[in-house]
Amino acid sequence: MSIQQAIEKIEAQYGHQSEFIQAAKEIALTIKPLYDAHPEYEALKVFERLIEPDRIFNFRVNWENDKGEVQVNRGWRVQFNNALGPYKGGLRFHPTVTESVLKFLGFEQIFKNALTGLPIGGGKGGSDFDPKGKTDSEVRRFCYAFMRELHHYISKDIDVPAGDIGVGGREVSYMYAMYKNLTRESTGVITGKGVGFGGSLMRTEATGYGAVYFLENMLKAQNEDLEGKIVLVSGAGNVSLHAAEKATALGAVVVTVSDSQGTLYDKSGFNQEKTDWLKAQKQQSKPLAEYVDIYGGEWLANKKPWSIKGDIAIPSATQNEVNEDDAKLMVDNGIKYVVEGANMPLTADAIDYIRLHHVYYAPGKAANAGGVAVSALEMSQNSVRQYQTFDEVDERLKCIMKNIHDSATEASEQYGQTKNGYIDYMAGANMVGFKRVADALVAYGILN
Numbered sequence: 158m159s160i161q162q163a164i165e166k167i168e169a170q171y172g173h174q175s176e177f178i179q180a181a182k183e184i185a186l187t188i189k190p191l192y193d194a195h196p197e198y199e200a201l202k203v204f205e206r207l208i209e210p211d212r213i214f215n216f217r218v219n220w221e222n223d224k225g226e227v228q229v230n231r232g233w234r235v236q237f238n239n240a241l242g243p244y245k246g247g248l249r250f251h252p253t254v255t256e257s258v259l260k261f262l263g264f265e266q267i268f269k270n271a272l273t274g275l276p277i278g279g280g281k282g283g284s285d286f287d288p289k290g291k292t293d294s295e296v297r298r299f300c301y302a303f304m305r306e307l308h309h310y311i312s313k314d315i316d317v318p319a320g321d322i323g324v325g326g327r328e329v330s331y332m333y334a335m336y337k338n339l340t341r342e343s344t345g346v347i348t349g350k351g352v353g354f355g356g357s358l359m360r361t362e363a364t365g366y367g368a369v370y371f372l373e374n375m376l377k378a379q380n381e382d383l384e385g386k387i388v389l390v391s392g393a394g395n396v397s398l399h400a401a402e403k404a405t406a407l408g409a410v411v412v413t414v415s416d417s418q419g420t421l422y423d424k425s426g427f428n429q430e431k432t433d434w435l436k437a438q439k440q441q442s443k444p445l446a447e448y449v450d451i452y453g454g455e456w457l458a459n460k461k462p463w464s465i466k467g468d469i470a471i472p473s474a475t476q477n478e479v480n481e482d483d484a485k486l487m488v489d490n491g492i493k494y495v496v497e498g499a500n501m502p503l504t505a506d507a508i509d510y511i512r513l514h515h516v517y518y519a520p521g522k523a524a525n526a527g528g529v530a531v532s533a534l535e536m537s538q539n540s541v542r543q544y545q546t547f548d549e550v551d552e553r554l555k556c557i558m559k560n561i562h563d564s565a566t567e568a569s570e571q572y573g574q575t576k577n578g579y580i581d582y583m584a585g586a587n588m589v590g591f592k593r594v595a596d597a598l599v600a601y602g603i604l605n
């Protein structure tokens with residue numbers, strides 16, 4: 158079955174899962190030169206096998222709110238592919254979570270994790286639970302109830318969850334506590350744990366910092382650097398604020414962050430003091446708009462950051478936040494580099510538009526792989542029961558991001574996707590990630 162036929166098959170079967178179909182098509186479109194060069198992939202139906210998750214667990218989560226009322230949510234864990242190592246990927250708690258969203262995220266995670274060069278497979282999970290407006294005790298009860306179900310399916314060598322949107326250090330700690338309570342094991346079964354009880358230094362910063370390390374490599378390839386560059390960041394969560402922090406430390410001027418209510422624009426840039434204020438504000442779920450009263454700048458209600466002039470965009474909020482109109486705005490406003498801090502923040506049309514206009518484009522599975530890479534380092538630290546220093550982890554992260562950049566560049570060149578000096582990072586990254594997994598599947602025969 159050709160790649161095209163495999164796509165038609167999943168469209169017929171899962172047509173309603175739009176995010177998943179979008180992610181599968183993106184890979185399908187770009188790996189063709191590689192697939193054609195490896196007839197064994199088609200012979201063993203590698204693509205057809207890869208777009209079907211190994212298994213999906215789907216469970217009910219009962220918990221009690223502060224009034225003692227019973228609440229019911231849905232929970233999932235998608236174990237997508239473990240050819241390279243234990244299923245690995247975060248848990249997302251957000252009302253938009255569906256099986257389609259988790260399948261797209263799990264599918265992306267397979268190739269992202271392969272790109273890190275570390276022994277981890279791909280998975281994802283989560284719940285339609287909305288943490289917004291919940292008290293700490295409600296979040297705690299939900300996390301305990303969620304892990305009471307999830308613990309049946311995971312273990313340090315089988316499937317290792319972590320955080321994602323709506324799941325940070327607090328939630329990971331609650332879930333880990335329930336896992337320990339039920340199994341009496343202290344293991345690396347979940348990553349993003351607190352430093353001091355198994356967590357790795359730098360895990361919190363890793364996704365945002367890693368995206369900026371990737372960007373540094375992209376700039377270097379064009380004989381440029383971050384000094385004085387105007388950067389637009391969307392989102393105001395963990396990835397956004399750490400990307401802003403690192404870009405600023407390396408000389409850039411980060412002028413926007415945003416949330417579902419609008420965009421905060423400060424043309425003088427977010428220095429460390431302002432970034433610390435933003436982190437504290439978000440931690441307490443308080444409005445970004447209050448920034449203006451303290452530091453000035455502008456609050457652009459109900460606006461995205463893309464109408465502002467800049468050199469670099471780092472969309473780090475959520476999937477499909479940048480549509481074709483936004484992509485046009487980016488190009489009109491001088492953006493030369495787009496680095497995805499979030500997973501699939503650009504729609505397919507937006508990607509087409511910016512690539513057509515030769516904007517350098519780093520897809521999430523390459524640019525935001527730093528988070529899961531440091532998660533894998535946390536797993537290895539847990540296995541040998543030792544900690545690495547901040548600097549050791551930072552050095553490893555820099556090296557991993559450079560390797561991802563260089564291998565994507567090389568594949569783009571090798572398969573003729575680099576034209577007139579324009580490096581097609583999307584095609585390159587998809588081919589490198591896909592090849593690593595596909596070669597393992599070929600080696601295994603038809604198991605896996």
Ligand code: GLU
Nearest residue numbers: 246247319320321529532
């Ligand atoms: N949720 C993050 C991602 O999208 C991190 C996953 C992990 O650390 O396992 O890659």
